[in-house]
Amino acid sequence: MKSTFSILFYLKRNGQKANGNMPIMGRITVNGQAVQFGAKVEIKPDYWNVKAGKAIGKANEVQEVNVILESIKTTMTKIYRDLQEREKNVTPERIKNIFFGIEVKHQMLLELFKRHNDDVCKLIGISKSKATHQKYEVTRKHLTNFIKEKYNISDISLKEINNLFISDFEVYLLTTAGCNANTTAKFMQFFKRIIIIAKNNGWISADPFTNYKIRISKVDRGYLTQEEIDTIMQKEFASKRLEQVRDVFIFSCYCGLAYIDVKNLREKHIRTSFDGNLWIMTKRQKTNVNANIPLLDIPKQILDKYRGTLPNEAVLPLLSNQKMNSYLKEIADVCGIDKNLTYHLARHTFATTTTLAKGVPIETVSKMLGHTNIKTTQIYARITDGKIGNDMAVLAGKLKDIESKKRMPAKSNIDRQFECLSSSEKMALFNLPASLSLDDERENRINNLWYSLPEEEKSSLWAKEFGSGENLVFMPKARSRKLAVNQ
Secondary structure, eight states, X not given: OOOOEEEEEEEOGGGOOTTSOEEXXXXXXXXXXXXXXXXXXXXXXXXEETTTTEEOSSSHHHHHHHHHHHHHHHHHHHHHHHHHHHXXXXXXXXXXHHHTTOSOTTOBHHHHHHHHHHHHHHTBTTTBOHHHHHXXXXXXXXHHHHHHHHHSOSOOBGGGOOHHHHHHHHHHHHTTSOOOHHHHHHXXXXXXXXXXXXXXXXXXXXXXXXXXXXXXXXOOOOOOOHHHHHHHHHOOOSOHHHXXXXXXXXXXXXXXXXXXXXXXXXXXXXXXXXXSSEEEEEEOTTTOOEEEEEOOHHHHXXXXXXXXXXXXXXXXXXXXXXXXHHHHHHHHHHHTOOSOOOTHHXXXXXXXXXXXXXXXXXXXXXXXXXXXXXXXXXXXXXXXXXXXXXXXXXXXXXXXXXXXXXXXXXXXXXXXXHHTSOHHHHHTTTSOOGGGGGOHHHHHHHHHHHHXXXXXXXXXXXXXXXXXXXXXXXXXXXXXXXHHHHO
């Protein structure tokens, strides 16, 4: 449907002034919607031509008024055409507001997005990373293409962003742009941040994301097993290029540094720490958070291999990330590893195989990885088959101990009494030398044992030692006395 636009000037006849002049009013009409405004100019009614909508005559004031009216019309027409290129719905109110300078600045989505990205670019190396700026730029590019395809305009007003716009953009990312679900969710997060800026500044009154939920699916991030790490380490490469790529990759498998952090690593970052051992002490470029990592033997050997052979105090022979990933895929083929080998996989491997799977606490791993939130580390805290095997072996041992205890016969009172005696006391329980008869503590223990015996056993033991006729209760004391007399 073609848009209609017109501007008409007329006299405000009920506003005649003392000098006889009448104010000139204007009316902007767009698609049947109209808004009035004062042209801030006046003229005598005798000079005004209602049909032409302008002043007529040869007087100087007639020429001056018509120049002003023509300028107003020309400017408003340009405003209308500019809006038509950027917005799907142009209103006469917007044209009027822009003309009189009461339009809020940065009300256009892509214009605001560009200004935000320019600010992020200035903060690279200070509080933002180059990667973050790039993600914002890619999001803006997708939005630009979407608005052009969907509405055939170059920009859109922030006030026109609603839930439908957001849903349509999501569909565009998943279909036309070919993004997967999680990548789409990330772009929507960056888009939402721009909307939050607009709302915080009062450029929109409501948040269009209120009833929209950004969903990120959990992804089982790839990693290498210890066997696969060993296979790559032990492989002999005919090409020095592959050998160097392998060395740098294995280094990160044992220290967890991302590509850019290894690229920035220098000799000054390798220091002796409080424990007398060598540590990597650096900061992650992505978050500017400290990453302090003790050096294990394998990364030490790799550093020693290249020490003093590289320019600019570099410690490892690092190629571009793109080339590293390309050569790592070649290494995977040579080593028979059916996984998408990328440099960042080394960081995942450090978190999963090198540390967490071997019992290193997740808090320690989080600190070494330089994560600002432990929830980020929990992504790597997967349960590996090896860990399941170890945990079940421990459980099997505990169950075996429990079953063994169940099969053991219950202890009698006499058994429990015997457990409190030393080996020599157990051997000499009823054949005590005279020297023990003076030990009250031991005599009491024996008395306790004697009292716990069945009456038949007491009678049998008494008859064997003394015959019959004595009080069985005093058997231990009587026996002690007998032995003392005999000695």
